[in-house]
Amino acid sequence: xxxxxxAILWDFGGVITTSPFEAFNVLEDSLGAPRDFIRxxxxxxxxxxxxxQFESNAISLDEFDAxxxxxxxxxxxxxxxxxxxxxxSGDVRPRMVEVLKHCKRHFKIACxxxxxxxxxxxxxxxxxxxxxxxADVMSLFDLVVESSVEGIRKPNPDIxxxxxxxxxxxxxxxxxxxxLGINLKPAAALGMHTIKVLNEEQAIxxxxxxxxxxxx
Numbered sequence: 091x092x093x094x095x096x097a098i099l100w101d102f103g104g105v106i107t108t109s110p111f112e113a114f115n116v117l118e119d120s121l122g123a124p125r126d127f128i129r130x131x132x133x134x135x136x137x138x139x140x141x142x143q144f145e146s147n148a149i150s151l152d153e154f155d156a157x158x159x160x161x162x163x164x165x166x167x168x169x170x171x172x173x174x175x176x177x178x179s180g181d182v183r184p185r186m187v188e189v190l191k192h193c194k195r196h197f198k199i200a201c202x203x204x205x206x207x208x209x210x211x212x213x214x215x216x217x218x219x220x221x222x223x224x225a226d227v228m229s230l231f232d233l234v235v236e237s238s239v240e241g242i243r244k245p246n247p248d249i250x251x252x253x254x255x256x257x258x259x260x261x262x263x264x265x266x267x268x269x270l271g272i273n274l275k276p277a278a279a280l281g282m283h284t285i286k287v288l289n290e291e292q293a294i295x296x297x298x299x300x301x302x303x304x305x306x
């Protein structure tokens with residue numbers, strides 16, 4: 091085990107749960123929109139678009155619904171924001187939860203999630219049963235940092251330093267897992283060990299190499 095590591099920081103959607111992008115693709119197919127159309131909208135003007143404003147709790151759900159519809163219509167396919175929000179919550183990955191529990195025995199663990207004030211809890215589920223399962227996972231973390239609560243979101247470097255300060259660890263002593271490269275770049279610039287999550291098996295293998303822990 092690396093003596094230089096004191097904390098593991100986790101993204102939630104796309105890491106602990108399946109990726110919402112899979113659900114977005116289903117919606118896109120049903121509307122005849124290109125694959126990753128929604129993802130492309132979210133990547134356009136990423137600091138000021140409807141998605142960024144909603145995750146930072148700067149606009150309401152009603153405002154997001156209308157603004158996202160306008161942004162998507164301008165690109166050729168009108169999609170109300172509520173239709174996107176309804177597909178945000180993925181399914182918990184049981185093996186990743188076991189890895190999380192293993193890490194907790196050796197390191198401090200925290201979740202940094204860009205989320206919105208919709209659905210039930212940090213996982214944004216609209217299903218009571220799913221929300222309960224997500225709440226069980228969230229209870230494992232020593233700290234949960236939510237963009238919709240803090241008013242800042244990844245990739246703003248402040249959300250990473252805030253998390254490390256609250257945990258009482260140095261940024262250089264933290265490992266951060268996320269499925270989006272844009273969120274990993276500022277973390278790496280702060281000295282964190284970063285892991286881009288492409289799939290569950292790859293993420294667990296990379297985490298094992300960085301931490302020295304063996305996962306079943």
